[in-house]
Amino acid sequence: MIKAFNRWSTEGIKVQDRGLINYVTLEPRIVPKTGARFIGNRFHKSKIFIIERLINKVMIPGHKSGKHFRTSGHMTGKASTAYKIVEDALTKIEQQTKENPIAVFIRALENAAPREEIITIEYGGARYPKAVECAPQRRVDIALRYFTQGSFQKSFNSKKSIVDCLADEILNASRLSQNSLSISKKLEIERQADASR
Numbered sequence: 001m002i003k004a005f006n007r008w009s010t011e012g013i014k015v016q017d018r019g020l021i022n023y024v025t026l027e028p029r030i031v032p033k034t035g036a037r038f039i040g041n042r043f044h045k046s047k048i049f050i051i052e053r054l055i056n057k058v059m060i061p062g063h064k065s066g067k068h069f070r071t072s073g074h075m076t077g078k079a080s081t082a083y084k085i086v087e088d089a090l091t092k093i094e095q096q097t098k099e100n101p102i103a104v105f106i107r108a109l110e111n112a113a114p115r116e117e118i119i120t121i122e123y124g125g126a127r128y129p130k131a132v133e134c135a136p137q138r139r140v141d142i143a144l145r146y147f148t149q150g151s152f153q154k155s156f157n158s159k160k161s162i163v164d165c166l167a168d169e170i171l172n173a174s175r176l177s178q179n180s181l182s183i184s185k186k187l188e189i190e191r192q193a194d195a196s197r
Contacts, residue, residue: 004028004051004102005087008094013103017110023136024050024106033079046137050109051086051102054144058082058166061148075152075162085162092167108173112146112182113139116193131193143182147173150181 003009010026023046032052038044045053059082061075075081090101097104118129134142151165172180178187 002028002030004030004032004049005090006030008090008100008102010102013100013106015106015110017113019136020110020113020140022046023140024109026050026102026106031083033083043137046140050106050140051090053140054105054147055079055082055086057144057148058085061152062145085166088163089166089170092163093171096167096171104174105170108147108170108180108182109140109143111176112143112173112180112186114142114186114189115139116190118189118193118196129192129196131197143173143186146182146185153181 001009001011008028010028013026015021015024015026025047027049029049029052032049032055034048034052038048059075059077059079090105093099093101093104114134116131117134119132121128121130147166147169151162151169154160154168155162155165169180169182173182176183178184
């Protein structure tokens with residue numbers, strides 16, 4: 001039987017959030033790297049192993065605010081570096097929780113995926129915020145983006161390594177702690193959406 005990274009089984013792990021079941025793939029890979037084979041196919045990224053999608057986000061995490069206020073440092077899109085970061089972070093999670101780290105990650109992903117967001121409607125020259133439901137594939141994308149951005153922001157200019165920060169981000173999200181950027185952002189977005197109904 002194939003195990004993720006040849007170490008962790010995904011057997012018995014289930015996505016509890018019904019909206020995300022079809023968009024989170026738990027088919028394990030020893031080396032999760034398809035090399036953007038399906039890049040042009042709509043919705044195909046949902047069929048890729050979810051840990052590989054996290055690795056892809058770690059490769060190109062972006063930066064905070066428009067003027068490159070805080071970047072990802074020396075992450076230059078090298079797949080082997082991102083692979084090692086994610087594997088080490090999962091090992092750290094396993095050491096701390098004594099649980100299957102992929103199960104912890106899935107729990108964190110479900111907790112961090114926002115259900116609502118805000119769009120701006122222009123009506124007669126004035127702009128109004130309007131709450132809309134978030135599409136399931138976008139919910140997964142946003143949660144993964146906040147995981148990587150939050151961990152890179154915490155490791156930037158600090159003694160903590162990116163591995164420790166990513167492990168902490170996932171653990172905090174799985175516990176619904178507001179120390180996680182993804183959880184605090186989700187609550188903020190949903191609060192704003194609630195106010196602009």
